[in-house]
Structure formats: structure tokens, C-alpha cells
């Protein structure tokens with residue numbers, strides 16, 4: 001469907017609402033309510049419009065609904081999270097309370113990753129970067145994460161919550177084995193997907209925009 005260059009105020013409002021209220025949903029993932037695959041498919045259609053470097057379209061999605069595969073993926077995630085939790089120090093300083101809160105929520109997600117009705121793995125067939133930082137690495141990751149964010153926003157618009165996770169990639173070989181990842185593919189994110197409990201979602205506290213923006 002083609003759309004006018006300038007959206008109507010109502011359309012702008014809807015886009016802004018979706019973009020500003022798409023949260024990392026963990027504790028409010030509804031583990032009991034089934035998810036209609038058609039909703040996930042529709043959101044993937046939206047995400048499929050995401051950009052990629054050189055228009056190469058390296059993104060591949062693996063949607064896991066099979067209970068046994070979900071369990072393997074979830075257990076691998078839980079172990080990766082436990083390992084990370086052992087390695088890292090308790091947060092200190094002014095942002096410590098916020099980080100502690102996020103860690104509590106992340107710890108919860110690690111315990112329920114096996115039970116979320118849908119897990120989406122965002123994968124890429126692009127060759128993995130051989131240099132550390134720089135254009136090659138930027139292209140690799142930036143060719144997939146915009147689509148991941150589009151997916152999250154499109155899911156949110158349909159009443160579904162998700163959370164971009166990368167901690168599970170610490171055990172990428174185990175993850176690959178769990179989903180039979182084809183050779184040459186790289187998994188870049190694991191998203192739990194479920195209906196959201198409660199009535200609404202709102203914007204998150206963020207630093208003031210002028211603290212993080214420079215106009216020249």
C-alpha cells in the first residue's frame with residue numbers, strides 16, 4: 001500500500017504512539033494466552049520493509065513455537081544469563097537503582113524464556129565481520145537491528161510485547177543447535193513474544209533530549 005508523503009495528524013499520532021510506547025516487555029509477557037501466528041506473520045511483513053546495507057536483505061527470521069525447541073532455546077538463555085550474572089559486579093553510582101531494576105526484570109525473563117508462547121530469532125546470512133569496529137561491523141549489525149525494532153513496534157501495535165535480547169548469544173553454538181541454524185547464518189537477537197498483560201504501555205524515563213543532541 002502506498003501512502004501520502006505527509007501523514008495525516010492522526011496517522012502521525014499513531015506512529016509516534018507506537019514508537020514511544022514500545023517497551024522491553026518481560027514481566028508483563030502473558031505466558032498463558034496463545035498467540036495467533038497470523039499476528040506474528042503480519043508484524044514480520046512490516047519488519048521485512050526494514051533497510052539493509054547495499055539492499056542485500058541478509059535478514060532471516062526463525063519463529064519458534066514448538067514446545068521442545070522453545071524449551072531448549074529458553075534453557076540455553078537461562079544458563080547464559082546465569083553465567084553473565086555471576087561475572088558482573090553490582091551496579092554503583094547514580095544510575096544504580098535503574099540498572100538494578102532492569103536486572104531484576106531481565107532475571108525474571110531468564111526464568112520464563114522457556115515458557116513464552118513464541119520466540120523469534122533474528123538471524124543474518126551476511127558474512128560475519130572480520131575486523132573489530134568500523135564500516136564492516138556497522139553494516140553487519142545495522143542491517144538487522146532496524147528490522148528487529150520494526151518487528152517490535154509492529155508487534156506492539158497488535159497488542160504483543162517483546163524484548164530484544166542478546167545475552168543468549170553467549171551460547172550461540174547451543175542456540176544454533178537448538179534451532180538447527182543453517183551453516184553460515186548468525187543469530188543476532190532472540191525475542192520472546194507474547195500478549196501483554198495489563199491495560200497500557202507508556203513512554204520510559206529517558207535523559208533530556210538536549211543532553212544527548214548536538215546541533216551544528
Ligand SMILES: Cc1cc2nc3c(=O)[nH]c(=O)nc-3n(C[C@H](O)[C@H](O)[C@H](O)COP(=O)(O)O)c2cc1C
Pocket residue numbers: 022023024025026102105106109163164165166167168204
Ligand atoms: C542491544 C540490546 C541488547 C539487549 N539485550 C537484552 C538481554 O539480553 N536481555 C534482556 O532482558 N534485555 C535486553 N535488552 C533490553 C534492554 O534492557 C531494554 O531495551 C532497556 O532496558 C530499555 O527498555 P525500555 O525501552 O522498556 O525502557 C537489550 C536491548 C538492546 C538494545
